[in-house]
Amino acid sequence: GAVVSQHPSWVICKSGTSxxxxxxxxxFQATTMFWYRQFPKQSLMLMATSNEGSxxxxxxxxxxxxxxxxxxxxxxxxxxxxxxxxxxxSFYICSASPGQAGxxxxxxxxxxxxxxxxx
Amino acid sequence: AQKITQTQPGMFVQEKEAVTLDCTYDxxxxxxxxxxxxxxxxxxxxxxxxxxxxxxxxxTEGRYSLNFQKARKSANLVISASQLGDSAMYFCAMRxxxxxxxxxxxxxxxxxxxxxx
Numbered sequence: 693g694a695v696v697s698q699h700p701s702w703v704i705c706k707s708g709t710s711x712x713x714x715x716x717x718x719x720f721q722a723t724t725m726f727w728y729r730q731f732p733k734q735s736l737m738l739m740a741t742s743n744e745g746s747x748x749x750x751x752x753x754x755x756x757x758x759x760x761x762x763x764x765x766x767x768x769x770x771x772x773x774x775x776x777x778x779x780x781x782s783f784y785i786c787s788a789s790p791g792q793a794g795x796x797x798x799x800x801x802x803x804x805x806x807x808x809x810x811x
Numbered sequence: 812a813q814k815i816t817q818t819q820p821g822m823f824v825q826e827k828e829a830v831t832l833d834c835t836y837d838x839x840x841x842x843x844x845x846x847x848x849x850x851x852x853x854x855x856x857x858x859x860x861x862x863x864x865x866x867x868x869x870x871t872e873g874r875y876s877l878n879f880q881k882a883r884k885s886a887n888l889v890i891s892a893s894q895l896g897d898s899a900m901y902f903c904a905m906r907x908x909x910x911x912x913x914x915x916x917x918x919x920x921x922x923x924x925x926x927x928x
Contacts, residue, residue, distance in 0.1 A: 726915055735902065735918045736856075783854060789914055799846055800916055802856035 694720050694790050698803025706811055707778060713771045713806045715742075715786030721766035722788035726800065727759075730783040742769040742786075776810045783807050814838065815905050817919035824893045825927050831878070832888040832922045834903030843907050845886040846916065847877070850900040859901075862886055890924075898926045 695718040703711050715725055723744045728736040740761050741749040748761035758780075760772040769788075773780050787800035816835045824830035836845065847859040862870045862877045870877040878887040890897055900923050904916040 724914055733923075735920050736916075738915055738917070741915055785854070785856065787856070787916070799858040799861060800914065801858070802848075805854045805856075807854070 694788075694801045696786065696788050696801045696803045698786055698806055700806060701804060702807050702809075704809045704811065705776065708775055711773045711776055711808060713773075713784055713786075713808075715769045715771070715788070715803050717767045717788045717790075717801075720788075720790040722769075722790070723766060725763060725769040725786055725788040727761065727769075727771050728785045728787070730785060730805075732783075736785065739771075742771075744769075773808065776808070778810045781808055781810045814917050815903055815919035817901075817903055817922050819922045820920070821923045821925070823925050823927060824890075824897075826895060827892055829889060829891045830893055830924065832890070832901050832903075832924065833885070834887055834919055835883075835885045836903075836905050837884060838905065838907055840907045843905055845877070845879070846904045846906070847875070847886075847888045848902045848904060849897075850902060850921075852899070856902075860888065893926045895926050895928060898924060900924075 697716045697718050699714045725742040727739045729739050730736045738751050739754045742761045742763040744763045750756050763769040783805050785805040787802045789798045789800050814837050843864045845862045849857040860870050860872045860875045860877050862879045869879050874891045876889045900921045902921045903919040906916050
């Protein structure tokens with residue numbers, strides 16, 4: 693089945709540093725990947741749609757310069773949290789789907805998520 | 812406006828009994844898909860079941876079934892014969908439209924299910 697790998701699982705770093713999170717589709721190609729953010733006991737909030745070979749589409753209220761997304765290949769999207777601060781601490785999770793994302797009953801397959809803690 | 816609504820923040824069910832998790836949605840798009848995901852405390856999102864807006868029959872996957880009432884815009888998840896391992900957060904999600912931009916999911920608030928032994 694479709695497998696999405698996300699790395700790293702945990703990150704603890706100092707305020708002001710930048711953190712890169714990788715999302716890979718292991719056994720399929722994904723022209724589109726999605727990045728979500730989740731606070732404890734809350735729902736997943738879509739941050740942006742990552743498009744291979746073009747600019748990401750950000751949801752309203754998400755800072756583009758803060759959360760840099762790069763989708764350089766059909767199997768890899770990266771999310772970089774720049775100049776991270778404690779309020780950026782959260783659970784970040786990516787998803788992808790084989791084939792054209794909006795067609796049929798293809799579910800989004802999720803990575804295992806990254807727990808980011810900014811001290 | 813909230814597009815996906817899960818009104819039950821928490822639910823308890825006795826082991827081996829059935830439980831229904833509620834989900835209502837709002838969309839004007841005739842083409843949409845509804846998904847249920849399970850999220851254990853470890854954080855991963857596990858796909859459970861899918862219902863398409865044009866599907867005539869309710870979806871079923873093992874112990875999971877979806878009570879799809881299109882006119883009422885509800886897509887409730889039914890878990891039969893609950894097991895202790897079913898304890899987790901459950902999210903209802905909707906995908907609108909077609910194409911790559913249509914692939915994104917909008918999630919409900921989630922329901923935390925606890926199965927009692």
